[in-house]
Amino acid sequence: MTRYTPWIVSEHVPDFSTLENLVASPRFAGKRGQELAIALWQVMVDHDLGIFHYCPAQEQFWGRDCHDPLKVFNVYGFTICHVHAHVLAMLQRVAGLESRIANVTGHEGTEAFYEGKWHYFDADIQMFHRLRPPNEHVIASREDTYADPTLVSDQPNPSLPYHLPDRLPEGFQRLYESEPTYPDVFEERIHCMDYRLRPGERMVRYFHHRGRWVVFASYPSMFTRFRAETGPEGPTERFWPRRQWGNGLFEYAPDLSAGSRDVEFGADDVRGLTAGEHGLAAGEAGGSAVFAFESPYIYCGIPDPMRRMPSVDGATLEAVFDLPDGTSAEIEGAPGLSDDWQKLWTSDGRTGQVECNLDFTELADARYRTRLRFALLGEGATLKSFRTRLWFMVSPHSLPALRNAGDNRMSLHSGDRHGLPTRGMLVEHRTDEADFLASAFAAENARHDPTSVSRIAPVDPARPWR
Template sequence: MYYSPWIVSDNRPDFFSLKHILMDSRFQDKAGEELIITIWKLIVDRDLGLFHYSPYEDQFTAKDTHDPMLTFNSFGYTICHCHAHIMAMLCQEAGFEVRIANIMGHEGAEVFYDNAWHYFDADIQMYYHKHPPEQNIIASREDLFQDVTLITKQKNPSNPFHFPDRLPENFYKLYASEPSYLPVLAERLHSMSFRIRPGESLHRYFYQRGYWYVSPGHPKNFERHSSFKNGIGPKETGAEGPTERFWPRRQWGNGYWSYIPNLTKGYNDIYEGSESIRGFEQNEMGLVTADAKACFRLSFESPYIYCGIPDPLKRLPAVNGAVLKLKFNKSSNVDIAILEIGDDRRQISKSFSNASEITFDYTEFIEGSCHFEMEIMIKSKDVILTEFQNVLWCMVSPHSLPPLHKLGANNFKFHLGDEHGDNTRPFRINYDMTEDATEIPGAVKTENAKYDGTSVAKIIAIDEDKSWASIFAFESPRRGNIAWAEIYAVIGGRFPEEQSRDIPPVKILSSEFIEGPYEEINSHEIVEHPQGWHFGLHSRAFYSKTKKKVFIKIVSPKGLKYIRFTGHDIEIQEQKSEQKLEITHQWYEEDPHVGRRLKEHTEKINGPADYIVQSKNEPHNEGITIACPSQPIS
């Protein structure tokens, strides 16, 4: 068993976390504006950056995701407002003050340095300098509102400077609206942490294989942008799948998980890989049911979004993305349950009668998610399960993968553990206050708080002159204890007419005990907005790694819309194994005598290491596989 095995190439950032990205050599020894421009250049880079295409819709919020790690690693594309928030989060991680600047139907990021705000657009790909004698100063959103010639008559353009079909002579009109600003939606909840079990492998390609996730809002977007005018169009790429609409016409990529544990006597794969297992024995053929209710439960967690082969207009369910195959020595009755982890915890069940072989395509039930559980119950005694195979396709951004990039020696690094070096697995719990309820979801203790289904923010203060307080419990669904967590709470804003009121800040606190003591992990002034819109507050908490349940306390003068919690539980303190992972790079070379040939290089590793892959000719990347072979019991 290995936790978060990760490969990094020497020619691109480590996309494991925001912290890892900023450790890349391109950012070293840079500060101020030079550092900000380097961050912007990464996001707009034609190889590593995020191209423009309708983003993934978060299944909990039903809104476009702003999560940077999910976007960089699973998709490689997004649109304007998400570009803005992702750039802002990278700048926040680098220590800068940031905000989101509204433009008519568009958003960009503003960063504060040198005692002023400066506007950067990571979607349309530009920033603007002021006119002489301040031609070396990057303009703010307010500057662009006051003087549109900074856009239309720019003397010192950025590089790149605008999309080919979003040129300054037309784009300047968007800046005519009065400037307004929003705080960053720091939805930093997605983790690239995962585990790989004996008998399990992760295959990632540098190109797409036809599998992708169509969000619920995508078909309407495809229809809206499909029109042609004067022989030109469509405005956006759509139903053909995530594709950049002009050169270099980047696309998404794919990968798949394969879990084929050795079930026979002498191997511990299924016991090590299951969350729970009962009613089985092992023999030379496989798992033998000792009673008529033998059962095992498996958890599947991926840093990449599961997907299938879709109908882009969602008239038919996606297929072939999640397929389970079982074989028995004789006919049996089997129940299979699929349960999502977190979010709305949907569950589906399927029963099979008198079956000796089962093929179950459950793509439509798990597509768009990255965590779920599977429970298999065999309801016949003395039946042998001889084969278990589960394949899960996912979306993988090829821009985030570590490639061979040159003829000769290509250098790679391999590291283990989460971003803090712990052997954790992520789990997510969401408490949605907007659902119909008679009490506060997830709350174990409240003070001056009530649930009001008629308000926009469902949790409000009983006495409006005082802050309300609520304690929420979060418990690991597995055996492990919680090492650390990321928390995201969405809090109501203040109206402009409330300026005269002395409104205290919202506070997020954490403890391992319901009665405390509680440690403050974040505090923020209530954000003003013309309509009192909500704002998001991201916090991070660390724990002693001895408790399965922890508590988050929110103290706020304004309402709570929802709270999301990504916990990281730890099962073992140290990874020690004689069993080695097998890392295989595949690429094509153009042999001068025989043409294209597929090449392979495999490394066997059981700890952090550096290694080299040699290419005799220019490499053209195909894929990377991480495999954890079945290991006999010693």
């Protein structure tokens, strides 16, 4: 049987499968106001659970920095200031706090509203500032630091931690001397961590990487421009504890013979093929079978950090065919949900037992979905077996850690965010394009503003409910 999103949770690590599950963690239980706001900030800066500073991942679909909190927490585990700020804002909102973005010169932080006042938190530089006596226990707002920038450089009651080692408060004071601005929260909550394990399929996740990662289009220029920061060695924290990324893989080897239901549960489309004693066999007209490979984690291979060559050894296939005289076989691949099928391999006139060893990393790299189509041409042509391995990036901080020498309590839940056995299908739209609304859905009472941050607003602001 297919298993849908089996998710193991450790007593030592919050459940990062959804933001709702995250804020329901025991570490936040009973907390309100400032105590809750600090606890949410601590998750972002924690040396075991937090998000370290490194070049931001990009959304391939539209080439912008990834702001989706589930990707940041589960897939990457790293980003830079403006994404830290928006992720913390989304986390605060899910936890029930009013939240907004607050700017300093060349930098962004997050403000939470409680006890009748705004309070400023920085999850990237890892600090917040308190007021001076007699209010030394109150966390300052961005307006407070603008009125008195020495709250940054001469802080009598600093947070823990307080500033990165190369972003010291003495140098940061001047950034707070600019008048604050409050841009919209880029609330990009699109991704989900749902996945399926078909019969014959397994997922393995490692706390330490195996040399595979995505080099996004912006990375080579950033590595050259910011030489003082970590770069071509892969996502790495500049300071102790020098955190890095992790890797994992999906391995799939279904039983294709008669008597097995692996093809029924695992294939997206089968035409003209029947399961026989030795595998999937074609009739006189030939046939094909399509298998999809979907992951909540981004696929990746071993990259060239400067993108001079495509990544390799991230998506591999081993297949065995039995091809009688006069028959042949082909393998095609298509990225994402597209029908842009590309020929990847052909039997090229060989007959008898024919083996295929294929690296299709270029088709999967930096994506969450790809498909393979096996085509058998001629009666009796048979796909006897195949095995795929697709590697992905994973944030080690989100994995269910064992930290006690003795017992460690674990729990398991499964299903989508509603507990249902569903298979997620993401359909993406470019919301920064003028025809977005018309291409996505009909909305006579909505007005789309694609400038800077994509916005959908009511046509008549005086009557938003219409």
